Amino acid sequence: MIRHLAVAALATAATAALLPGAAQAAPAGLAQPGARPGAAVTAARPAPAAAPFARLTLTLTGDRAAGRAAALTLTCGPVGGTHPAAPEVCAALKKTGGNVFGLPPRDGFLCTAEYRPVVAAATGYWGKRRIADRKTFGNACQLGIEAGTIFTPARS
Structure with a gap:
């Protein structure tokens, strides 16, 4: 269990270094009760601008x-x-x-x-x-x- 938490903490630090704004989002396994361990962390991407009508x-x-x-x-x-x-x-x-x-x-x-x-x-x-x-x-x-x-x- 401790090893799993350490890996999750390292993944959070790596994600925060690579993706701006990802530091606020904690890994899914740590931030959400009931989430399955090892769940992937996804950063929110802005929606592409719609083409004019x-x-x-x-x-x-x-x-x-x-x-x-x-x-x-x-x-x-x-x-x-x-x-x-x-x-x-x-x-x-x-x-x-x-x-x-x-x-x-x-x-x-x-x-x-x-x-x-x-x-x-x-x-x-x-x-x-x-x-x-x-x-x-x-x-x-x-x-x-x-x-x-x-x-x-x-x-x-």
């Missing part, structure tokens, strides 16, 4: 005079990326099931009739569905009306 790259080409960034990244679930209005955009995309061009048009905006085409594209995934959508708009104003804040975040 959605990950998109949003790009604009054409109409460089509008001064928009060429590409934005967006992750949803958890919300993140370089998009300045990520929480709002993730909420809007959730309503459309990830359909980037499926939002209802915004009201109260008027656009000029000039033709300065803007191509908006979204690539990545929404859940398990691969996204590779692209649409050409007559100008940046039309993009803002039809695609909401997904490609044209509101400026404060």
Whole structure:
């Protein structure tokens, strides 16, 4: 019995030296009444971070005079990326099931009739569905009306 306790104490010291944070956990045979002798000591490992539910790259080409960034990244679930209005955009995309061009048009905006085409594209995934959508708009104003804040975040 004494020999068994000495081996358990040595195992605890070795585990504490090799695994940070294991010093607080005593061997199962010593710490828990009724545990079987020689039970393995396991250190708790942190759970791996979950992959985001959605990950998109949003790009604009054409109409460089509008001064928009060429590409934005967006992750949803958890919300993140370089998009300045990520929480709002993730909420809007959730309503459309990830359909980037499926939002209802915004009201109260008027656009000029000039033709300065803007191509908006979204690539990545929404859940398990691969996204590779692209649409050409007559100008940046039309993009803002039809695609909401997904490609044209509101400026404060």
